[in-house]
Amino acid sequence: MCRRRGGGLGSSVHRVVERGVVGAAVVSVLKLPLSSIVIALLVTQAGPTMAPLVIVGVVVASIAIQTLSERGGAVAVTSVARTLVATRQGNPP
Secondary structure, three states, X not given: OOOOOOOHHHHHHHHHHHHHHHHHHXXXXXXXXXXXXXXXXXXXXXXXXXXXXXXXXXXXXXXXXXXXXXXXXXXXXXXXXXXXXXXXXXXOO
């Protein structure tokens, strides 16, 4: 099987997932859903076709954070989100 560098289905799926994860990470740290959507769209340079994915990622993460914070587990989720962001920026913890 021949693999091409920088192309193919795998890299495009990776970019799509990355944009959703950025939105989820931002909302878990800031706890401001609308601002998180805007920041994620600007940082990842996602076009209008990716906006719904970012919005869904932010909404799901926001609901998860609210639910876990009621149970006292938000610290762990925020820690995981910060680790994901640091790893994506090339600064592993």
